[in-house]
Amino acid sequence: MTISANTKTHYETLGISNTASVTEIKTAYRSKLLSTHPDKTVKNKTNASNIIPQLKEAYSILSDDTRRKEYDEDLEQSFKKLGFIASGDGLDNVTLDDFTFYEEDEMGWFKKNCPRCHAVESFVMNENDLEGHGTEDGVGGLEILVQCGDCSLWLKVHYYDLDEEDDQASQHTSN
Structure with a gap:
């Protein structure tokens, strides 16, 4: 199996997570079929005829344990070749330095283009996000x-509390 940065995974096709149970896969498959089937919908009959084979393929692979395991392994290898899944937890690890900083409306914004779908500045965080939602990363920083x-790409962003660094630097200079 070869996957490009723009290819939807079977999980994305069905709109489920890669940890979905067989029951969740079956429910998502039926729901997607009903919502896209040309007999059930008036608009987008051409689009529906394209998606139904994709839905059937996704369901047939993900509902079979052996085929799903092989698919997941192939998917992981393909993502690695594309530079995705840099850590064992399935998330790319990046730093705040990988983002472009913008000052807008008296707020600092961090933006980054998506390496998978290439959407411009589709990863967006502001200073409040970093201050209020970061958790300790176990090596002295935050994530x-x-x-x-x-x-559906997620990134794990590592950074340091800049206010804390500024406080420590001012304490050293005043001593």
Whole structure:
């Protein structure tokens, strides 16, 4: 299996997570079929004829444990070749330095283009997000999870509390 940065995974086709149970897969498959089937919908009959084979393929692979395991392994290898899944937890690890900083409306914004779907500035965080939602990363810094605004890619962003660093620097200079 070869996957490009613009290819939807079977999970994305069905609108489920990669940890979905067989019951969740079956429910999502039926729901998608009903919502896209040309006999059930008036508009987008052409689009429906394209998606139904994709839905059937996704369901047939993900509902079979052996085929799903093989698919997941192939998917992981394909993502690695594209530069995705840099850590064992399935998330790309990046730093705040990988983002472009903008000052807008007296607020600092961090933006980054998506490496998967190539959407421009689809990863967006502001200073309040970093201050209020970061968790300790276990190595003296903080981390926050951010999702692309256009696709399902998540990034784990590592950073340091700049206010804390500024406080420590001013204490050293005053001593």
